[in-house]
Amino acid sequence: MTTTITPATGFDDPVQQSQQAFRALLDAMARPGRVTTVETEAGHPEGLSPALAAALLTLADLDTPVWLGPGFDSEAVKTWLRFHSGAPLTAKAELAVFALLDAAQMPALESFSFGTDESPERGATLLIQVPGLTGANAMIWRGPGIKDGIAMPFCGLGQSVWRQRTALSIEFPRGVDLYLGCGRDLVALPRSTAISIEGA
Amino acid sequence: MTAQATQTDPEIGARQRRLRLLARADRATLEAALAALPAPPEWRRLKQPETGLTMVRARAGGVGQRFNLGEMTVSRCVVALEGAGQSMGVGYVQGRDCRRAELVAVFDALSQDAAGAERIERLLIAPVERKLADERRTRAAKVAATRVDFFTLVRGGD
Numbered sequence: 243m244t245t246t247i248t249p250a251t252g253f254d255d256p257v258q259q260s261q262q263a264f265r266a267l268l269d270a271m272a273r274p275g276r277v278t279t280v281e282t283e284a285g286h287p288e289g290l291s292p293a294l295a296a297a298l299l300t301l302a303d304l305d306t307p308v309w310l311g312p313g314f315d316s317e318a319v320k321t322w323l324r325f326h327s328g329a330p331l332t333a334k335a336e337l338a339v340f341a342l343l344d345a346a347q348m349p350a351l352e353s354f355s356f357g358t359d360e361s362p363e364r365g366a367t368l369l370i371q372v373p374g375l376t377g378a379n380a381m382i383w384r385g386p387g388i389k390d391g392i393a394m395p396f397c398g399l400g401q402s403v404w405r406q407r408t409a410l411s412i413e414f415p416r417g418v419d420l421y422l423g424c425g426r427d428l429v430a431l432p433r434s435t436a437i438s439i440e441g442a
Numbered sequence: 443m444t445a446q447a448t449q450t451d452p453e454i455g456a457r458q459r460r461l462r463l464l465a466r467a468d469r470a471t472l473e474a475a476l477a478a479l480p481a482p483p484e485w486r487r488l489k490q491p492e493t494g495l496t497m498v499r500a501r502a503g504g505v506g507q508r509f510n511l512g513e514m515t516v517s518r519c520v521v522a523l524e525g526a527g528q529s530m531g532v533g534y535v536q537g538r539d540c541r542r543a544e545l546v547a548v549f550d551a552l553s554q555d556a557a558g559a560e561r562i563e564r565l566l567i568a569p570v571e572r573k574l575a576d577e578r579r580t581r582a583a584k585v586a587a588t589r590v591d592f593f594t595l596v597r598g599g600d
Contacts, residue, residue, distance in 0.1 A: 248528040251488055325488070325520075 247317050251285030252299050252326035259284065263296040270421070270430040275383045275392040277375055277427050287318040294342065294369045294423035301367070302329035302340055309338030309354075312347040314371075338366050345372040345398045345422075351406045354418050362415035365433065372422045373398040375429055385435040397422050397429070401439075408437045460553055460567055464546040465535050467570045472545040475566040485548055488530065489520035491540030517543040521551055529554035 253259040262282040270278035279293075286295030302308050308329045310319060319342070320331060332338055335353040343349070348370070357365035377395030381404065384391045396404060399422070410417050410433065417433030464472075476482070493515060500511040518534045521544065531551025533543040549566060553559040 248522045248530050249488060251486065254490060256490070256492075 247321045249322040249325040250287045250318070252322070253282075253284045253296075256299075258282075259296070260300040263300040266293075266428075267297055267300065267421070267430070270428055271387075271419070271432055273387050274385065274430055274432055274435045275388060275394055277429055279427050281426075283426075287316070287322045290314070290319065290342075291371050291423040291425055291428075293426050293428040294371055294421070297369055297421060297423070297428070298323060298340065298342065299326055302327040304328045304330070306339035307332040307337050309333075309335045309341040311341060311343035311349060313344035314342045339364075341366055341368045343368055343370045345370055345400075348400065348403050351403070351410065351418060356410075356413055356416040356418060359416065362417070365416060365418050367419045367421065369421045369423060370399070372424050375422065375424050375427055379440075381437055381439045383431070383435050383437055385432075387432075388435065394429075397424075404437065404439055407431070408439065411436055456559070457550070457553075460559075460562075461532070461534070461546070461550060463567050463570045463574070464533070464549055466574060467546075467566065469539060469542045469545070471566070471570065472542060472549070475562075476545060476548070478565060479552075483548060483552060484524040485521040485551065486524060487519065487544070488522050489518070491517060491519040491544050493517045493538045493540060519543040519547045521547040523548075523551045527555065 259282040263280055263284075266278050266280045266282075270276065280296045282296060283292055284296045284299050286292055298308070302323065306329055308323060308327075309332050310323075323329060324331065329340075335341065335349060336355050338354060341354060351368075354366040354368065355364055357363060375395075375397050377397065379393035380396050381394050382391045383394050407420070414433060419433055420431040422429045422431065494517075495513040496516045498511045498514055499508050501508050515537055516534055517538055517540050518532070519540065520530065520532050522528050522530045529551050531547040531549065531554065533546030533548075533550060535542045535546055549562055553562045
């Protein structure tokens with residue numbers, strides 16, 4: 243007999259809760275840099291931020307391959323995600339529509355799909371779990387949804403990741419969209435946001 | 443997904459039979475069986491009971507192209523038992539009775555180990571199977587009583 247892991251629970255009320263989470267995700271994406279709290283709570287495997295768990299359950303479905311980064315490719319996460327969303331898990335990062343990543347173990351951003359000039363919407367959305375969304379401000383974000391500019395900390399992501407993201411600006415409209423999640427809070431960083439790192 | 447389990451797997455065959463019979467048991471039977479358990483099980487819902495539509499597909503005469511026969515209302519639920527094993531059970535039933543779907547899932551979860559399967563078989567599955575067979579026999583007998591044999595006189599030798 244094959245040993246099976248019983249998955250963690252998901253949304254208690256999928257219809258209402260996924261809409262509430264979707265609203266939070268939408269608000270966050272419309273206001274890059276603003277910390278948004280995902281009020282609705284989903285059951286989730288241990289170690290995964292509730293905000294990102296809710297985001298995954300809301301966004302991922304049968305048509306969206308998900309890539310689980312190092313740290314999240316455990317049986318507990320796989321079983322949970324497959325059970326609740328039905329999303330196929332892909333071993334190839336470039337095929338992923340969504341990717342779940344840990345800030346401490348970030349692969350190169352270019353391993354993900356940026357979409358094409360004809361279909362920029364094919365670019366991947368990366369859900370990154372970070373240790374915190376506060377800290378010493380180290381960069382300025384500018385772009386649609388931000389009045390003037392907003393000072394942001396590195397949020398526990400390495401400098402190299404931010405440099406890669408900065409370099410991506412010239413690819414626009416191709417690129418990747420990021421959600422940085424910590425606990426029940428998240429910050430969105432769409433590809434339209436330009437980043438200037440202070441002192442760089 | 444891996445193709446590790448096929449329908450030739452006896453365990454899967456047994457579960458299919460169990461779920462088929464449980465799905466046809468009425469709610470009173472399921473509730474009575476639950477009450478008859480020596481230790482009432484505790485469970486949590488992994489998927490809340492929900493009602494939806496599923497497409498029933500068929501082949502005319504069992505052969506040929508598959509076509510969509512129509513949609514039917516189905517309720518489903520997935521539960522996990524509280525306790526060491528945390529075994530998981532699924533329930534799919536026709537109609538909108540979510541409680542029935544949940545109970546089917548509970549009995550499926552209780553049948554995940556050999557001892558439990560044996561107990562549920564005796565308590566619930568076998569009686570349901572007998573009852574269904576009886577109903578089928580009764581109906582067949584009623585139909586047989588009104589049977590008319592048609593015959594045609596064949597004209598000519600060739």
